[in-house]
Amino acid sequence: MADGKEHKYRMVFGWEDDNGIGEMLIQQIINGEKTATCAPKEEYSEQELQETYEPVGENVTVFDKNGNARCTVRLLEVFETTFGNQDLRLVRGEGNGDNVSKFQEDHRIAWKDIGLDLRDDTVLIVELFELVDG
Numbered sequence: 001m002a003d004g005k006e007h008k009y010r011m012v013f014g015w016e017d018d019n020g021i022g023e024m025l026i027q028q029i030i031n032g033e034k035t036a037t038c039a040p041k042e043e044y045s046e047q048e049l050q051e052t053y054e055p056v057g058e059n060v061t062v063f064d065k066n067g068n069a070r071c072t073v074r075l076l077e078v079f080e081t082t083f084g085n086q087d088l089r090l091v092r093g094e095g096n097g098d099n100v101s102k103f104q105e106d107h108r109i110a111w112k113d114i115g116l117d118l119r120d121d122t123v124l125i126v127e128l129f130e131l132v133d134g
Helices: 021-030 046-053 088-093 100-112
Strands: 009-013 036-040 059-064 069-082 123-133
Touching (some): 009 021, 021 059, 021 069, 021 123, 036 088, 088 100
Parallel strands (some): 009 059
Antiparallel strands (some): 036 123, 059 069
């Protein structure tokens, strides 16, 4: 990170044995290709859900799975949508253009590997952001 600052809020991309997915996502953020992320609402505790909405408008430090600060993004918006009826801001922000089917296929495969079965009515928490410092 060029500014060397660690901000109050944080996002972590990657997990143990993620086969490089976390690093790939961070590189997409740094390259300006990824401006959104999402996760099933059922995976959040009530406190985590509250904390997800808190930093809207604030800078957020992005960490890799090893705890290294990699870049800073500004959280622009947090909202809910369903897996079967995505908001195009999410699909585009995940680098899929307007291809909802590709977004769904990619996420079904990736999340199935970590034990999540996505249904059309699965509620997703979406975070839109912009790169501030990479």
